[in-house]
Amino acid sequence: MSGNTLTPRVLAQLINRRETRSPRSALAIMLALIVIFVCVYTVIEIILQLSGQPALLMTVGAAAQSLPEAASAPAAVPIAAVAAVLGVIVLALAVTPGKRAKHTLDSDHSVVVDNAVIASALARHAAGAAQVAPDNVRVSVSHRTAEVRITPASGTPIDPHVVTLAVEEQVALYRANPPLRAKVIIESVGRVGA
């Protein structure tokens, strides 16, 4: 509890950074379980060998003896290829930042928001500005852009500038990090009763 040297600002930044990135826990746990399984299996084989029981598959010594044959068998090539690809994927997961679909908001506190919440709020404001039902607005929010797609009601034109203005005003209000750029698309084909 004591020895608190972090300023609130630094603490908020720390939490924001942590909460928008994946901990890679699932991957690490899965890999650890596999390694534990291999360890336990090897231990069982050694104990069986030491107590003079027949091996489950083969003794450690026999496995070491037959490794060159196994590695040069025709079936080894596809298995090795799969292992290599899996290894590269695991390595990539370990190294990449693993950003989550979240934004942080500029505030006194640490504020972490799901992209879906931003999308839902933008959809409501865009629908209000375009005067269509909220269900006719689809918003997708990625790290850098918020894309708003509006299906107009047939025969009722929508002024894209009004909608863009309303959406941009909302986006600017959020002060999201990383910054969001709004993009408004009015579908060319309308729908009756939209």
Next chain:
Amino acid sequence: MNNTNRPLNRIFSAIIGLLLAAGGGGILLLAVVPELAKAARVSYKGTLGGATRFVQGAPLPGGSGSWWLIALTVALVILALLLLRFIFRQGHGHTGTLITTPEGAAGTVSVDSRVAERLLSDALDDHRALLASHVSTYNVRGTPVLKVAVQARRGVSPTDITTMITPLLSALNSVLGRDVAASIHIGAGIRTRTGAATRLE
């Protein structure tokens, strides 16, 4: 906001990934280059012979085994236990104490996390902009931090939620007489997507 050792997760995953990629890639390379395979086979045989002599250098009394097999068993068991500990160390970081004052003439004062959690939860329960809320306390690098996790109603602006929660946190701070660190998490659930849209502005 938990205490998961994230660098360790990544280092461990990277090591396993490297081993897999090196092993798989190595076997592929040997399959493609026969001369290399021949050389590898010879050197493997030499290493294996050396290893066998080494293992047989410390025979168990009366048996066919070796002390080195026992040592290997112990090492593997220790590795498995360490990995189990590694798995169970994921997450965690909750703390039950929000405030502790340093020891003074009048003793110490400590405030349970539940006090702040209950006060905030009660205040958040009435708000129509939220579908659900959960307040918990985490220890982040020695500082107790309130985690205020809320689920937004469909269409509610995240800034509306923060401007609603911030005064509650200030009020809590004035009640406790101390600035408590807080982190606000605004999430979306299935009800955010399917529920009725907000009528609030």
